[in-house]
Amino acid sequence: MTPSATSAPHPLGSRKRHYWLVQRMAAAAAVDLNAAFExxxxGSDSWAQTIETCRGCDWVEGCEKWLAQEDEGRAAPATCHNRVTFEALKRGQDAKARDGAAVHGRAKRPVQDQGEQA
Structure with a gap:
């Protein structure tokens, strides 16, 4: 039997460091994690899994360089293990914003004065 060609598992990074990387990546991707949670x-389990997923990533230095570009509103890079999560949250938040704008847009229509009927 030949040894596996795969590498050994990557050791998990610090929870604190990856907590902040997740926060920064979400902000860069224009995802409001607090609003998503509220x-x-x-959920709590998904939030914890997002951090654990980040902890297992071996692209930390590249991630930090990417985040240092400070260009908000862009999709997380393909190398981000949480990219799919951020994209789904962003789509949901964008849809809620559109729905809210549509509701508020209807509510803000000017009311015609009784004497102004067309």
């Missing part, structure tokens, strides 16, 4: 779109 809306029930990101």
């Amino acid at each position: 809306a029930g779109d990101l």
Whole structure:
């Protein structure tokens, strides 16, 4: 039997460091994690898994360089293990914002004065 060609598992990084990397990546991707949590779109278990997923990533230095570009509103890079999560949260938040704008847009229509009927 030949040895596996795969490498050994990457040791997990510090929780604190990866907590902040997740926060920064979400902000760069224009995802509001607090709003997602409050809306029930990101539960406690999912939040913890997001950090654990980040901890297992071996692209930390590249991630930090990417985040240093400070260009918000862009998708997380393909190398981000949480990219799919951030994209799903962003789509949900964008849809809620559109729905909210549509509701508020209807509510803000000017009311015609009784004497102004067309």
